Amino acid sequence: MFNRERTRRHMTDGAFASPFPVEDPVALAALEVAQSGLAAAVRALADATVRTRVAAPDLAAVAEQVETLTARLLAEAQEGPLGLETDSAGRLRDHGNAMVGMRNPIAPPLVVTGDESGSTSCALTLGAGYEGPPGYVHGGIVAAVLDQVLGSVPAHLGLPGMTAYLNTTYRRPTPLGAPLHCRGWVERVDGWKVHARGEIRDAQDLVTAEAEALFVVPRWAREHLDRPTGDAAGTAPGGEAAQEPSAS
Numbered sequence: 001m002f003n004r005e006r007t008r009r010h011m012t013d014g015a016f017a018s019p020f021p022v023e024d025p026v027a028l029a030a031l032e033v034a035q036s037g038l039a040a041a042v043r044a045l046a047d048a049t050v051r052t053r054v055a056a057p058d059l060a061a062v063a064e065q066v067e068t069l070t071a072r073l074l075a076e077a078q079e080g081p082l083g084l085e086t087d088s089a090g091r092l093r094d095h096g097n098a099m100v101g102m103r104n105p106i107a108p109p110l111v112v113t114g115d116e117s118g119s120t121s122c123a124l125t126l127g128a129g130y131e132g133p134p135g136y137v138h139g140g141i142v143a144a145v146l147d148q149v150l151g152s153v154p155a156h157l158g159l160p161g162m163t164a165y166l167n168t169t170y171r172r173p174t175p176l177g178a179p180l181h182c183r184g185w186v187e188r189v190d191g192w193k194v195h196a197r198g199e200i201r202d203a204q205d206l207v208t209a210e211a212e213a214l215f216v217v218p219r220w221a222r223e224h225l226d227r228p229t230g231d232a233a234g235t236a237p238g239g240e241a242a243q244e245p246s247a248s
């Protein structure tokens with residue numbers, strides 16, 4: 001089913017060709033622009049909702065308007081989550097993904113890049129809607145960012161797997177509203193298992209959080225992929241041991 005191609009993109013960037021043909025790519029591309037625009041507008045609404053200081057009557061009026069808009073969208077909506085869809089370029093996309101989904105206003109959205117060595121990178125700034133400790137990013141969101149950026153590591157190796165564990169260490173509070181940089185890299189490939197590490201750095205280049213994780217290609221997905229590229233010796237493609245990212 002999966003037509004695996006070694007590209008510089010993650011599944012969320014359409015790294016996998018879809019087995020399903022697109023009937024009208026031009027119309028679908030226009031729809032994608034509209035969907036992305038809606039998500040961006042609702043994302044801004046969520047941020048404004050957290051930060052607004054307008055008075056109660058105005059808030060009630062806005063809530064009523066938002067409820068009207070919600071009903072308008074639900075007039076034609078699918079029952080459950082999006083899962084994987086074919087985009088206008090004929091690639092498989094997870095537009096509902098909570099971290100990178102193009103259609104998801106909850107997603108920051110992260111833009112994760114990477115290469116065939118399994119190194120991944122993402123510049124991001126998180127706003128008021130992601131607050132945990134006052135002024136700082138919620139620890140669960142920190143872990144979610146690391147999960148996504150480290151989870152892109154196996155995808156870039158052609159072994160898209162699910163997180164078996166993600167061990168996160170919080171070194172210092174991660175600031176809101178300031179540029180952050182998250183990186184992931186492969187430590188070891190062992191058959192269908194990819195061990196990855198990563199970190200988030202703040203604008204002063206200080207590590208705020210780091211993680212080590214195991215991603216496993218689920219049994220149900222293995223028949224759709226090539227044989228595993230690694231072996232029990234734990235040699236990562238293109239290197240012998242852990243591949244640390246180069247300094248930015």
Ligand SMILES: CCCCCCCCCC(=O)SCCNC(=O)CCNC(=O)[C@H](O)C(C)(C)COP(=O)(O)OP(=O)(O)OC[C@H]1O[C@@H](n2cnc3c(N)ncnc32)[C@H](O)[C@@H]1OP(=O)(O)O
Nearest residue numbers: 147151160161162163164165193214216217218219220221
């Ligand atoms: C096509 C893939 C789609 C990718 C989507 C991207 C997702 C983005 C990242 C996420 O957020 S994923 C969401 C959070 N993670 C989950 O919900 C995963 C839930 N767990 C599972 O579905 C299964 O437990 C799992 C896929 C991780 C493994 O189950 P399997 O039945 O496919 O494999 P199995 O249990 O036979 O284990 C395979 C190997 O992994 C090892 N393993 C599995 N879980 C482990 C664990 N927790 N710790 C250490 N090792 C583990 C296991 O020992 C074994 O090692 P060996 O091959 O050497 O014998």
